[in-house]
Amino acid sequence: MELFELVKAAQKRIEGHAHVTPVMTSRTLNDMTGAQVFFKCENFQRMGAFKFRGAFNAMSQLTEEQKKRGVITYSSGNHAQAVALVGRLLGIRTVVVMPDNAPVIKREATEAYGASVVGYNPDETTREDICRDLENRHGHTLVPPYDHINIVAGQGTAAKELLDEVEKLDVLLVPCGGGGLLSGCAVAAKGMQSTCRVIGIEPEVADDATKSFHTGKLHTVKNPPTIADGTRTPSLGNVTFPLVLEYVDGMKTVTEKAIMDAVKFLLYRMKLVVEPSGALGLAAILGSSVKPKGRVGIVLSGGNIDAATMKMILDS
Amino acid sequence: MELFELVKAAQKRIEGHAHVTPVMTSRTLNDMTGAQVFFKCENFQRMGAFKFRGAFNAMSQLTEEQKKRGVITYSSGNHAQAVALVGRLLGIRTVVVMPDNAPVIKREATEAYGASVVGYNPDETTREDICRDLENRHGHTLVPPYDHINIVAGQGTAAKELLDEVEKLDVLLVPCGGGGLLSGCAVAAKGMQSTCRVIGIEPEVADDATKSFHTGKLHTVKNPPTIADGTRTPSLGNVTFPLVLEYVDGMKTVTEKAIMDAVKFLLYRMKLVVEPSGALGLAAILGSSVKPKGRVGIVLSGGNIDAATMKMILDS
Numbered sequence: 001m002e003l004f005e006l007v008k009a010a011q012k013r014i015e016g017h018a019h020v021t022p023v024m025t026s027r028t029l030n031d032m033t034g035a036q037v038f039f040k041c042e043n044f045q046r047m048g049a050f051k052f053r054g055a056f057n058a059m060s061q062l063t064e065e066q067k068k069r070g071v072i073t074y075s076s077g078n079h080a081q082a083v084a085l086v087g088r089l090l091g092i093r094t095v096v097v098m099p100d101n102a103p104v105i106k107r108e109a110t111e112a113y114g115a116s117v118v119g120y121n122p123d124e125t126t127r128e129d130i131c132r133d134l135e136n137r138h139g140h141t142l143v144p145p146y147d148h149i150n151i152v153a154g155q156g157t158a159a160k161e162l163l164d165e166v167e168k169l170d171v172l173l174v175p176c177g178g179g180g181l182l183s184g185c186a187v188a189a190k191g192m193q194s195t196c197r198v199i200g201i202e203p204e205v206a207d208d209a210t211k212s213f214h215t216g217k218l219h220t221v222k223n224p225p226t227i228a229d230g231t232r233t234p235s236l237g238n239v240t241f242p243l244v245l246e247y248v249d250g251m252k253t254v255t256e257k258a259i260m261d262a263v264k265f266l267l268y269r270m271k272l273v274v275e276p277s278g279a280l281g282l283a284a285i286l287g288s289s290v291k292p293k294g295r296v297g298i299v300l301s302g303g304n305i306d307a308a309t310m311k312m313i314l315d316s
Numbered sequence: 317m318e319l320f321e322l323v324k325a326a327q328k329r330i331e332g333h334a335h336v337t338p339v340m341t342s343r344t345l346n347d348m349t350g351a352q353v354f355f356k357c358e359n360f361q362r363m364g365a366f367k368f369r370g371a372f373n374a375m376s377q378l379t380e381e382q383k384k385r386g387v388i389t390y391s392s393g394n395h396a397q398a399v400a401l402v403g404r405l406l407g408i409r410t411v412v413v414m415p416d417n418a419p420v421i422k423r424e425a426t427e428a429y430g431a432s433v434v435g436y437n438p439d440e441t442t443r444e445d446i447c448r449d450l451e452n453r454h455g456h457t458l459v460p461p462y463d464h465i466n467i468v469a470g471q472g473t474a475a476k477e478l479l480d481e482v483e484k485l486d487v488l489l490v491p492c493g494g495g496g497l498l499s500g501c502a503v504a505a506k507g508m509q510s511t512c513r514v515i516g517i518e519p520e521v522a523d524d525a526t527k528s529f530h531t532g533k534l535h536t537v538k539n540p541p542t543i544a545d546g547t548r549t550p551s552l553g554n555v556t557f558p559l560v561l562e563y564v565d566g567m568k569t570v571t572e573k574a575i576m577d578a579v580k581f582l583l584y585r586m587k588l589v590v591e592p593s594g595a596l597g598l599a600a601i602l603g604s605s606v607k608p609k610g611r612v613g614i615v616l617s618g619g620n621i622d623a624a625t626m627k628m629i630l631d632s
Contacts, residue, residue: 022338024360043587046343267626271359271619273587303587307630310583314623 004191035292043303051082057154074127084113146180147237156184170294173281176200179240186247230277258287320507351608359619367398373470390443400429462496463553472500486610489597495556502563546593574603
């Protein structure tokens with residue numbers, strides 16, 4: 001099936017389960033830039049981030065047998081909570097593999113949504129090995145955080161909905177971690193309106209995807225020191241990298257200062273709580289990585305931020 | 317004219333100038349309470365609070381002569397910014413009287429919207445005297461923060477819009493400072509649906525309106541030590557007190573802890589930035605001052621919070 005058809009099918013599948021999140025605007029920002037900026041507010045999505053879309057799209061397509069055996073994933077962030085919540089909604093047992101040193105708060109949040117958390121020592125093994133072992137022993141199905149076409153198609157529904165509502169965009173700015181959201185949104189945007197330029201945004205200190213995009217060769221980065229924790233993934237994936245190369249028009253990086261300025265603008269001016277990774281698109285505008293012109297879409301990808309991070313940003 | 321007609325007229329007058337703010341819900345809160353709670357998000361109103369409604373309704377009704385002479389008000393909070401912004405939009409010169417010891421940030425915010433700020437020494441004179449003096453000398457028209465029927469009618473449009481959208485409510489919870497928002501919303505709610513109970517909420521340490529309501533005699537409180545700065549007004553007014561007695565069904569108080577818990581719930585769970593005064597309605601539910609049943613409306617009255625207050629709440 002054509003990829004855009006997969007996004008449309010995902011949109012039908014998640015209907016009534018995911019929120020159709022609101023699109024918001026800021027008169028102040030429009031006056032500052034001379035552009036018209038439309039924010040797709042995935043911070044208001046269920047469990048607080050776009051990840052619910054992909055997890056629901058992927059998990060609802062499992063066979064009855066797979067559902068009975070349960071699913072497994074590795075993540076200490078939003079994807080873990082998305083899988084746990086979707087598992088609860090669909091009656092699927094979920095196991096989340098997390099390093100032993102993951103913050104207790106993330107472990108508890110994932111457990112609160114109903115998942116079992118399995119710890120591992122990252123010095124002794126990798127999360128992929130742990131997952132494979134559990135897959136083999138218990139027949140769990142792996143729901144990867146980004147590198148699967150059903151995840152990509154699900155995330156793409158965010159851009160599909162945005163263009164359903166605002167109709168025309170000159171450019172769409174999308175945060176980039178593992179590239180699931182970016183490639184899905186690019187497929188959706190091009191399917192809706194081929195003239196819409198799609199730009200992926202990542203932190204300057206975690207610019208693996210930007211390098212990969214410009215060289216055509218997969219670059220990786222290890223534990224990049226960015227406040228945008230959702231983009232600390234080492235690289236694009238086997239599924240997302242080719243899609244980014246084919247559908248995305250450009251990649252831009254932003255400084256840590258621009259990210260924090262964006263989070264503060266969203267808090268103080270727009271009254272929105274957005275996590276650092278979710279604010280990358282606005283950071284690109286505030287930090288002059290992208291010169292906004294015409295009608296600009298921005299995906300605010302999530303709003304899950306802890307008190308320590310928020311205080312650090314308020315003090316910045 | 318019947319009072320509810322004034323609210324309807326105000327709604328027409330502010331159309332296209334004020335935002336029709338969104339109504340949001342929280343699955344988590346509904347699950348916790350068994351009720352259906354609808355939040356009217358005035359934190360997304362222009363300049364970040366409901367105060368824009370009343371200021372626009374009052375100032376747009378001034379005569380050409382009054383507009384030419386300019387307006388004056390006293391406030392160091394949201395009303396000052398509302399008057400300043402409306403003045404800019406309508407081409408009316410605005411003067412805001414503020415104590416010399418008001419925070420610089422508030423003075424600057426008001427000036428940024430285009431008002432002239434006049435300071436005074438609160439040990440030597442009162443803001444009312446300063447205003448009267450300027451009224452007499454320059455012919456400025458006073459736009460009071462709450463105690464005027466055109467202000468009351470403007471603020472009531474918040475509840476009117478909420479009931480336009482959600483149709484039926486069993487109870488409506490409204491923050492109470494000087495009573496402009498509360499009395500306006502009560503008039504609007506009763507006009508829309510006479511069975512809707514309207515409850516005013518104020519901080520336990522600033523319970524002048526609650527006492528006034530229960531005794532029928534005007535109580536005052538001086539500089540109450542509440543984090544909810546929008547409710548530090550000394551008492552209800554000559555216009556608002558009789559309206560509160562006639563239209564409001566009950567008054568409840570909330571602790572400072574409940575207020576901070578409500579702000580945190582809105583930040584972490586709903587991804588909304590709401591100032592302490594704006595969170596009083598939710599505080600009444602979280603702190604068990606009100607037992608929510610059926611369909612509950614809550615006016616989140618504003619979102620203007622500074623970094624110091626936000627950090628204090630995050631640490632609480």
